[in-house]
Structure formats: structure tokens, C-alpha cells
Amino acid sequence: LINNESGGTAFLGRQRYSGERYHSGRMAQWCLWTTALTEANLQTLWEAGPTANWTTDFATGMVVYYGMGNHNTLGGRPADTASTVYDRSGNGNDGTTSGSMTAPSKGNNIVTRYNVKHSTDLKNFGSSAIYFDGDNDGLEIPQFLTNYITDSNHAWTMEAWVFYSHDGTNDYPNIFNSTSDHNVNLRYQRGNGRLDFVLSTNGTSWTSAFDPPDNTFNESTWVHVAVQYTTTAIEIYQDGILLMSRAQTTNI
Numbered sequence: 001l002i003n004n005e006s007g008g009t010a011f012l013g014r015q016r017y018s019g020e021r022y023h024s025g026r027m028a029q030w031c032l033w034t035t036a037l038t039e040a041n042l043q044t045l046w047e048a049g050p051t052a053n054w055t056t057d058f059a060t061g062m063v064v065y066y067g068m069g070n071h072n073t074l075g076g077r078p079a080d081t082a083s084t085v086y087d088r089s090g091n092g093n094d095g096t097t098s099g100s101m102t103a104p105s106k107g108n109n110i111v112t113r114y115n116v117k118h119s120t121d122l123k124n125f126g127s128s129a130i131y132f133d134g135d136n137d138g139l140e141i142p143q144f145l146t147n148y149i150t151d152s153n154h155a156w157t158m159e160a161w162v163f164y165s166h167d168g169t170n171d172y173p174n175i176f177n178s179t180s181d182h183n184v185n186l187r188y189q190r191g192n193g194r195l196d197f198v199l200s201t202n203g204t205s206w207t208s209a210f211d212p213p214d215n216t217f218n219e220s221t222w223v224h225v226a227v228q229y230t231t232t233a234i235e236i237y238q239d240g241i242l243l244m245s246r247a248q249t250t251n252i
Contacts, residue, residue: 010141010178011138012140012160023138023175024132027175028161028222029065032064033157035154042159044240046240049127055074055090066087069128069130070128155231158186161222164188172196175225185197189211195243197209216238216243233248
């Protein structure tokens with residue numbers, strides 16, 4: 001996920017630079033909370049899968065919830081279509097996912113890049129997903145980090161179901177990336193076989209890197225990933241298991 005210099009835009013499935021490090025695969029859902037979930041909560045999310053209704057038990061602090069074609073009656077929003085993904089959190093952060101962006105009635109829109117599309121060919125717990133072909137694809141969410149992550153020193157959690165299909169060109173496919181004075185980047189390092197979370201607190205260079213053990217991330221299968229900031233530490237989870245926790249007290 002990525003955030004731009006001027007407006008805090010966040011991207012799903014791509015890095016801020018065009019032409020490199022695109023996610024090739026699917027995302028069955030994506031959610032952000034302005035609070036840190038417990039380890040038990042994240043284990044429950046993994047066990048439940050993306051077809052479970054997270055607004056029932058995990059609504060506290062939820063600010064964005066994309067079902068990616070799941071939960072089409074949830075949150076009082078219309079059903080997701082081939083061109084539109086709706087925010088199920090109740091905060092109206094929804095938009096189109098193909099063609100030219102049209103401003104929604106409220107909230108932040110999602111801007112598509114190239115061939116992003118809704119897909120049901122690879123299902124997870126009976127779900128649908130958004131397909132990224134690994135060639136300039138991505139979803140952009142304007143004002144995202146400035147509204148929900150870097151607005152103050154508070155806890156937050158983001159998670160996603162991902163299925164990575166390597167296309168032979170990207171060694172650091174991005175799940176989430178941002179760029180601003182406070183830049184965060186959640187990606188997969190193919191050479192090491194692991195997730196990788198890096199951040200910058202000065203806007204010019206990476207100031208911290210959080211690397212779980214090597215050879216813990218599997219390609220060509222559905223994986224549940226989560227990263228959270230507790231105001232005292234960065235924690236990275238995979239399939240409901242805490243891979244690493246390291247102190248982080250500086251505001252992101």
C-alpha cells in the first residue's frame with residue numbers, strides 16, 4: 001500500500017513508482033482498523049476466512065472494509081460489481097475499480113491502474129477477489145494514510161488475504177505501499193521467502209525494517225497477512241501466527 005506526497009493516497013497491489021513491484025495475484029478482502037487487534041483476534045480472522053462478517057465482532061475501530069465481491073448486502077452498500085468495490089465499514093470509502101474514476105457520493109474513491117478486475121477464478125473459503133496481473137496494476141486510495149495512519153500516534157491494524165502468482169519479473173511484489181513524509185511498505189521478498197515491512201519517518205530514506213524469518217511465505221496459495229502498530233511495537237502476523245514483534249515508539 002502506498003501514499004502519495006501531496007494527498008496521502010494509498011495503493012493496494014502496487015508500489016508508488018510505475019512499472020515495478022506490482023502484485024501478481026488476488027486479494028479476497030482488505031481491512032483497516034485504527035486500533036491494534038489482539039493475537040487471538042487475528043487468529044480468529046484467519047480461521048474465519050474472508051466470507052465471515054467482520055462487522056459483527058470486529059467493528060470497533062474499523063475504518064475501511066473491502067469485501068472484494070464478498071458480503072454484497074453488508075453495510076447498506078450495493079453489491080460489488082466488475083467495476084465497483086464498496087466500503088462495508090460504514091465510512092463510505094468506496095469507488096470504481098476499472099476504467100475512468102467517477103467520484104462516489106461520499107468518502108474516498110479508489111483509482112484503478114490498467115487491468116485490475118474483479119475475479120472469481122481462484123476462490124478462498126468460497127470468496128471472490130480482485131485480480132492484479134502484475135503489469136502496472138494497482139488500486140489507489142486518495143488521502144488514506146493522512147486520514148487513518150499518520151494523523152496521530154494511535155494504534156492501527158491492516159490485514160489482507162493474498163494469493164501470489166509469480167510472473168517472473170517482480171522480486172519485491174507490494175501488498176501495500178505509500179509515499180509521503182511518513183512512508184510504509186508491506187511487501188513480499190521472493191529471494192528470502194518472507195514478508196517485509198519497512199517504514200520511513202523522515203520522508204527521504206527507510207528508517208526501519210521489520211523482517212520475519214526467511215522461508216515463511218508461500219506462493220501460489222492463499223495466505224492471510226496482518227501488520228499492526230500498537231504505539232509501542234510493530235507486529236507482523238501470517239495465518240494468525242505472530243511472526244515477529246519489535247519495539248517502535250516513534251510516530252509513523
